[in-house]
Amino acid sequence: MAKERPGAVVGVDVGGTFTDLVELDQTTGRVRLAKVPSTPENQAFGVLHALKAAESDLAALDLIVHGTTTTTNAVLERKLAKTGLITTAGFRDVLELGRRTRPRPYGMTGVFKPLIPRDLRLEVPERMDCDGVVVTALDEDAVRVAGQHLVARGCEAVVVHFLHAYANPAHELRAAAILRDIWPNEHITMGHALLSESREFERGVTAAANAAVQPLLDRYIRRLVEELRKGGYAGELLVMNGNGGMVSSSRVALEAAKTVMSGPASGVMAAAYTGRRAGIGNLITYDMGGTSSDVALIRGAEPTVSNEVEIEYAMPIHVPMVDVRTIGAGGGSIARVNPAGLLEVGPESAGADPGPICYGLGGTQPTISDANVILGRLDARQSGRRGSVTPGDVQAIFARDLGAPLGLDAVGAAAAVIRVANLKMAGAIRMVSISLGADPRDFALFAFGGAGPLHACALARELGIPRVLVPARPGITNALGCVVADLRHDFVTTIGTPLDMLDESRLHRVFASQAGEGEALIAKENIAIRGLRRLYSVDMQFVGQTHLLRVPLDRPDVDRETLRHLFETAYFDRFRVELRDIRANLVNANCSVIGTRAELDLSALIDPGGRRAGMSEAMRTRRPVHLGGCWHDTPIYWRDHLPGRFTLAGPAVIEQMDSTVLIEPGDRARGDGDGNIVIEIGGGG
């Protein structure tokens, strides 16, 4: 085991545009931050640049935790390792046929590219039935021939995916054993290994994604470790998983699919951690980016985790992931007037290139960011990367494209864009929260990302959310998530029985075995932990239903009556429907084992030495900001200069390197010990 309290911990998160780094030295209390451009061709360069920019002393670091988009990008862009599939005779097209949907309800078009092309999907005679009974024996020679064929075709990874392997994995195990003798490397994924549940498309895609990113992640991590060692680093490298936990670099490639979507997950972990320290356990997280925004729900400081995330059309990756939902509005969302003469914002986005007009990169269509600039909410200089566009240019386009058809001037058009965009985003957040069974009014809004804190107060007011929490460093929240993440392993075991017929002792044995397995995995990691937590839950439904309702359990040794009561209560809370006469099914037993790490002090995320004594010293300037239909002469503060526990009343703008916080009239903001801003939403607006 490593020492109890590591000294210097680095979290480094590679995003689409920037690589962010935060280093917390618990001994000296020192914090270092860096934000450098990402290097998509090899993310390791960005990581090293960030370490250099932060002047981190690699030899003195105790731990580096890394969030990477290597696997996410590989899947979404289909830049995958050449991968083959060996599957049950008659079923090679399962990965291509999917569940026969189309991408959008209206419009009879769509494009789908399977992870493994048809000529690399080979069939072998074998068949299990749904009870795991062999119908057709495995043709071992056929496996060998298929394996040799795939090797000859240059495949780097292979998936063995047989029907009903979740019920009996014997054929998959045997086929994998045969392949090990002929496969040139370790990249063999069995369908049942990551997800031992029925549904052949979802299980197959999950396995195929794992196989197809495994060689890429393996190479990437090896290269990064090597580079870090060369730089003098002697500690452990941990990698973030999509469930918000982390695993050691030596094991991460085994279950490479679990790193998909780990970036958004680490942001949510940081939110949960920050919220818990601030005494706010129920949060809706809102990360507003350039093209879209991410929303997640945290209850009792626990992020919602789902096993059924579909990362794009027909691409289900069914491993436990923090349930982050993407809504189609970001700073680059384009505003236009439709043929009915009504204003629409999004879903088209100007993206990062050319981006909003104010970027000066050639963008010519009005966006949310441009509206923020016109209204003085966003500093024109801060928003732009080049100086070639003047605020007058932006105004002229707003007046022409939006103002003229709507009968408004440029400012009126910009205010309308913000109003409609906020309404749309609030509606989408509301849909996310009710689909997860939550009333937004019971939550605080955790706003991060570059633009999240700019819209947070308006969104909270629209949603009836009483309070907004803006962390100290909204723009590097994902990197902070790496630093504060715990070790975590999630288990799902399908039980599938009517509650009346449940063998209670079997359930208890399942929980015990899940907990034991998780504890053993955590013990293998060379990481100090403060303690172990085990979260238990069951997935239940009424007989005849297909939806599952997750019911958290305080303890694993529950009896049938308690389960029935907890389920009926949870069902009523969610749907306001009582169904006393219908029996319940217990479908899954779930356990998460969490190795909690030492508490980190976040108070130095904003350097205490830089804080000024009073508000007037922290004020940079004043400028007119358009809020609630009129211009307000508004103080503009510099976040790093604000006194420790300040209070202020809106309107106010607080600017910092990576974000802008807008406090609207009627709202009251205060600083807390960790450098967060807590905003109480007033009634007006």
Added chain:
Amino acid sequence: MTLDPITLTVIQAGLQQVCDEMDLSFSRAAFSPVIAEANDRSDGIYSAADGSLIAQGSGGLPVFVGTMQYSTATLIAMIAEGRAAAPRPDDIYIVNDPYLGGTHLMDVRFARPFYRKGRIFCWLSNTGHWPDTGGAVPGGFSASATAVEQEGLRLPPVRLFKQGKLDKEIMAIIASNIRVAEQRIGDVKAQAAALLVGERRLNDLLDRYGDETVAGAIAELHERAAVQMRAFIAEIPAGSYDAVARIDSDGVIDEPLTIRLRVTRKGDGLVFDFAGSSPPCAGPMNSVRATTLSSVYLAMRHIFPEVPMSAGAFAPLRVTGIEGTFLDAQYPRPVSGCAAEVSQRIAEAVFAALVAPLPGRVTAAPAGTSGNFALGGHDPARGRDYVMYQISGGGYGGNGDHDGLSNGCSTIGISKAPPVEIMEQAFPVLYRRYALHEGSGGAGHHRGGFGLDYEVELRRGTARASFVMDHGRFGPQGALGGRDGACNAVTVWRSGVAHTPQHLSKEQDIALNPGDRVRVRTPGGGGFGDPFTRPPEAVLEDVRLERYSVQQAAQLFGVVVDGAPPRIDAEGTQALRGGRAGAGAATVSRRPR
């Protein structure tokens, strides 16, 4: 009252949110997998005066675009005439009568008057597809019914909830006439709860913006939706566009049914004239007026997805000539095929008519059948009776930008197919194959998508197989020189002897014993544009991936492929294609924005 466009936008978004929250609430709480999993439901807000559509949830099944406005209109008229009970607050009417503005009997509608200050401000209504409403066969899709009474229990509008309380007597009558009745109370409560969610959220909206403002906005939005639709119609050059679409048979008499459609742009409106279509049929492939109109609207929404769902958007669309045809069937004609099959053929006719004037927006014909295969029997191992449904997808038509999608869902649906593993857990069957229907995509510059090819074997007990499918005789139509997609093909192997259903795509109660098999190959999509202009590399790729044979590459696309690994024979291709290679690609215009 004139309202500024921003307030209009805000209220439009608010009304949409109310409907979307109803949709979400309904499917999350529903019992029926058809509703919960397949989203075979819809929720909306309807005008108090005439029932016209104000807003509808964006997650609703496409076939319900606009249908509830007809049932709500009929209900309002019946109340006025004293043929239905007068409404009181917290009442909920139930109705599934196809001839009173409906679809088939399984689509059960609830309608709730929404009161403000003691007066009905609007109606909230939803539809959910119940798994069974009685009748000759479980599930209601009888291929050989000749009267609606054989299809299930028909409910006129009656108040199932009276001032908030469920009428247990009416519920008892319903429960005594349908299968798996004990679970329906779950759907009834979910359907009613969704309307309550709508009422709460609509009250919030009205409290915030004021009743008069919202009422004014609704009227104005109606007008503007019409303006928006007219702007899209203006993309269509003035003139008339003809199309024909055919249904294999009605399931009873083995003769094709014909839809004749002439779309005429008159000014800034479109007239859809169905005169000359087949008369009402003996079997269940009749449509009712509401479903026929909705099918036209849903086709137009596939073409112009940007148009809001509002009666105003449909105002510039006029449907004529359906009287006396099978598209406007009257009592007691059987109608169970209207929503699942006839509606898709109506949509196909609209696509076929408009693809020439709108080549950037309209695709060649999609598979266009719900592919309903039902297997009912007794499982001796579990000692119980069962009914299994396999609904399947098919290829989509090629379009101006891309090849068609393979194995897409029906034109009128958005539902997922059940996994093979789940089917085998639930029913005594073993799938021998679940594969791409090779060669099925219609040849074209952009080819059609491929259908599905599955084969299922009965393992235990005896069973009866029924099929309500289509496109067995005529493949989905190609467009602009593209070829038709492959036909649907059903083969039943009994004791090793192959049997083809008499009506190709429809037959009821074929007896099966253990070891007997059913193979279904679903249609491919129609091709788009001249196949001889398809880049030879794309044809080679399809051959390499075994989607087409070498022979098909030559016959259908004029591309000669040989060798192993396969390569293009440039000279042979040149010889087959003559001067046509490469030409024509430019005639395919891109989707305008």
